[in-house]
Ligand code: AMP
């Protein structure tokens with residue numbers, strides 16, 4: 001299994017429950033490669049200081065929330081040069097028309113009209129290289145990345161058709177998230193880290209802020225604790241968050257807390273959120289305070305990843321007729 005993540009902004013409770021924690025499980029069941037996609041991040045302009053900090057921060061959040069760098073292979077994309085080398089090669093197996101159809105390219109060129117660069121356009125060929133270097137069977141990603149994985153499959157199949165069996169054709173898996181966490185102020189929307197309101201809990205929020213945001217979460221006036229996402233969306237969201245944090249179901253949680261008042265539900269969610277988030281925050285702070293140690297961890301990850309990546313790249317270059325290999 002393999003997945004890449006682009007660092008942007010501070011992660012939210014939605015990211016924790018929908019991505020960080022589910023990823024932890026993969027390392028126990030699969031040979032799991034996970035990397036910070038820093039070469040992808042530069043397709044929009046980055047401030048050097050923030051860029052560096054964000055890459056470290058993402059690694060730190062992953063480790064803090066449970067990824068074990070001795071068990072999985074955690075690394076930064078730019079530390080393994082085989083990515084860009086294979087990315088260049090795969091550019092020649094990717095059609096302009098295919099790239100023009102990518103919705104992420106269309107969206108990002110709308111958002112960054114002043115900087116529609118070639119990197120943004122050929123981004124999916126690099127992403128295909130990221131994946132194909134490691135022969136994963138499954139690539140867990142959010143729904144928005146499905147199109148890039150489909151293109152990766154097409155590129156792999158095309159290459160295999162010309163040079164013989166070289167790449168494993170991977171498939172996208174969209175993790176079944178226990179909870180699609182909703183905005184606390186507007187439970188019809190998903191909780192988003194780009195929405196800087198009291199409806200989003202950020203993993204860096206302090207205990208007081210987390211408590212305040214959950215207390216202010218919008219509910220209804222029915223004052224009857226049942227799990228009914230259609231008619232009591234705000235309450236259902238709180239029950240889902242609680243259930244995911246404590247490994248139960250929202251139905252069960254509603255039964256346990258049945259009654260005419262929402263106060264106890266909010267209190268239970270606050271306790272569960274703090275119990276999970278505070279230790280993760282402490283671990284995050286410790287990791288971020290020692291960049292030399294993070295460098296160490298990432299260097300080990302890159303060394304492990306390179307073994308596999310370089311082997312694939314060598315095979316590709318031999319098949320294609322490059323000299324020196
Ligand atoms: P994003 O923050 O949109 O870049 O998403 C990064 C990862 O977090 C993806 O795997 C998303 O599916 C997951 N994610 C983001 N927001 C939520 C949410 N509100 N609930 C559950 N998962 C989420």
Ligand code: TRP
Pocket residue numbers: 002003004005006037040126127130131139141145148
């Ligand atoms: N494009 C992905 C995103 O925007 C990040 C990414 C880069 C990735 N390379 C990948 C994801 C390879 C999965 C596999 O989130």
